[in-house]
Amino acid sequence: MIDLKQLRENPEAFQASLSKRGKFDLSPILELDRQQRELEIERSQLQARSNEIGKLVGQKMKSGAKPDDPEIQALRDEGNQVKSQLSELEPKEKEIKAELESILLTIPNLPNETTPVGKDEEENVEVKRWGEEYLPKDSEGILPHWEIGEKLGILNFERSARIAQSRFVTLIGAGAALERALIQFMLDRQIAAGYTEVLPPILINTQSLTASGQLPKFAEESFKCEKDDLWLTPTAEVPITSLHRDEILAAEELPKYYCAYTPCFRREAGSYGRDTRGLIRLHQFNKVELYMFVRPEESETAHQKLLTDAEAILQALKLPYRVIELCTGDLGFSATKTYDLEVWLPSSDKYREISSCSNCKDFQARRGNIRFKEAGKKGTQFVHTLNGSGLAVGRTMSAILENYQQPDGTVKIPEALQPYLGREIL
RNA sequence: GGAGAGGUGGCAGAGUGGUCGAAUGCGCUCGACUUGAAAUCGAGUGUCCGAUGAGGACCGUGGGUUCGAAUCCCACCCUCUCCGCCA
Numbered sequence: 001m002i003d004l005k006q007l008r009e010n011p012e013a014f015q016a017s018l019s020k021r022g023k024f025d026l027s028p029i030l031e032l033d034r035q036q037r038e039l040e041i042e043r044s045q046l047q048a049r050s051n052e053i054g055k056l057v058g059q060k061m062k063s064g065a066k067p068d069d070p071e072i073q074a075l076r077d078e079g080n081q082v083k084s085q086l087s088e089l090e091p092k093e094k095e096i097k098a099e100l101e102s103i104l105l106t107i108p109n110l111p112n113e114t115t116p117v118g119k120d121e122e123e124n125v126e127v128k129r130w131g132e133e134y135l136p137k138d139s140e141g142i143l144p145h146w147e148i149g150e151k152l153g154i155l156n157f158e159r160s161a162r163i164a165q166s167r168f169v170t171l172i173g174a175g176a177a178l179e180r181a182l183i184q185f186m187l188d189r190q191i192a193a194g195y196t197e198v199l200p201p202i203l204i205n206t207q208s209l210t211a212s213g214q215l216p217k218f219a220e221e222s223f224k225c226e227k228d229d230l231w232l233t234p235t236a237e238v239p240i241t242s243l244h245r246d247e248i249l250a251a252e253e254l255p256k257y258y259c260a261y262t263p264c265f266r267r268e269a270g271s272y273g274r275d276t277r278g279l280i281r282l283h284q285f286n287k288v289e290l291y292m293f294v295r296p297e298e299s300e301t302a303h304q305k306l307l308t309d310a311e312a313i314l315q316a317l318k319l320p321y322r323v324i325e326l327c328t329g330d331l332g333f334s335a336t337k338t339y340d341l342e343v344w345l346p347s348s349d350k351y352r353e354i355s356s357c358s359n360c361k362d363f364q365a366r367r368g369n370i371r372f373k374e375a376g377k378k379g380t381q382f383v384h385t386l387n388g389s390g391l392a393v394g395r396t397m398s399a400i401l402e403n404y405q406q407p408d409g410t411v412k413i414p415e416a417l418q419p420y421l422g423r424e425i426l
Numbered sequence: 427g428g429a430g431a432g433g434u435g436g437c438a439g440a441g442u443g444g445u446c447g448a449a450u451g452c453g454c455u456c457g458a459c460u461u462g463a464a465a466u467c468g469a470g471u472g473u474c475c476g477a478u479g480a481g482g483a484c485c486g487u488g489g490g491u492u493c494g495a496a497u498c499c500c501a502c503c504c505u506c507u508c509c510g511c512c513a
Contacts, residue, residue: 040475044482051482054494058444072493079493248436248473250454371473373436376455380473 118327131320200239211368213334357388
């Protein structure tokens with residue numbers, strides 16, 4: 001959530017910043033805010049009088065006055081009058097507050113000053129490439145990963161559609177083992193890099209999705225259990241954001257680095273016909289997520305670490321990738337600055353997103369009311385939160401299958417992964 | 427699913443209608459004592475709105491009763507214990 005107080009003081013700057021992302025009209029917010037504050041002043045004055053009356057009656061009763069004493073009767077009458085005035089004001093103020101809140105929740109984060117300005121993914125900026133020496137030399141006979149996988153009998157889509165729907169996969173034998181090995185490999189690396197492993201609930205409530213920014217705007221993207229106010233998590237970012245929701249952390253506890261393996265569930269509404277084959281776009285996939293709670297002054301440095309730690313997995317697996325920085329038009333709702341990692345998929349002759357590393361600054365912290373306090377200092381501050389995939393497991397598997405395929409139809413296992421899988425070749 | 431208990435400040439835990447935003451203990455901060463530390467003693471210590479003012483809000487959430495609600499009433503949510511079931 002954007003900072004209403006700052007918006008009030010500096011509306012032009014907010015408007016200018018947001019217009020880099022798209023069209024947003026902030027004037028209804030400012031108007032509602034003005035009305036709300038007016039009502040609040042009026043209301044709290046009435047409440048002050050009401051409190052005063054309450055105290056006066058109490059004092060007089062204590063010093064022996066009878067309840068039907070005219071003086072007390074008069075105060076009671078006034079009290080009733082004040083109450084009826086309040087009962088008119090309160091609902092009005094509540095309504096305005098609720099409306100204000102509901103609009104605020106739909107406003108995305110402000111882009112960072114350093115975020116490249118652009119209208120869509122076409123204008124993202126490539127930051128670097130890595131591992132070009134590992135690119136497959138010969139594109140002759142290169143198969144897409146789903147063909148490799150089905151030939152090896154390690155993944156099956158047809159049967160998965162029978163079990164569930166399209167956009168699901170069943171991993172079989174070495175395929176299941178490879179997935180499991182990748183998860184373990186990624187977690188081990190990230191734990192070594194300083195992250196604490198968590199295994200959160202993957203059914204999560206509406207408040208959690210609101211805190212991280214998936215709701216209210218993107219309800220269509222998540223699966224919901226209608227009976228229970230529970231949703232299937234679209235990414236571990238969501239439960240981990242709420243791990244410290246409504247908490248005031250001690251400053252010494254920061255930074256907090258978490259990594260989490262979870263399945264992720266996405267409805268992929270609006271992507272009909274895109275990536276219909278293979279492991280790239282599924283309703284259910286596995287991911288190892290990195291998440292940070294840091295002090296504001298640390299967040300830019302932390303962002304670099306996050307990126308480095310995600311990259312380290314691709315480097316260890318010797319998978320060629322590039323880093324791009326998202327432009328303002330392609331930035332996710334909660335992010336102020338995002339680097340995507342894109343891994344090379346030779347079958348489509350393209351780099352494909354395998355990780356997205358974002359700094360959300362205080363945006364999620366404000367929505368989730370996640371603060372920290374410095375001992376001896378007055379007041380609290382919002383933490384900064386960052387999240388990044390480290391990495392998407394299914395997409396990693398497809399990259400391995402494609403980049404490590406051999407002319408004889410087998411697939412080599414990256415060296416670093418061999419101890420985890422217990423074999424060198426599929 | 428059945429029965430019961432309970433949700434109060436960083437934690438524990440008092441508080442059943444009137445200076446209660448809330449006793450007490452622990453923790454924490456500062457100070458004294460000490461060569462230093464521990465122990466002890468003293469002072470302080472919630473959050474939010476608001477202009478670092480006045481004032482207001484907050485004792486699970488939302489309503490209600492009352493001049494006045496942490497305290498009474500209603501609904502909901504959550505947690506715990508026992509039984510059943512179950513991995």
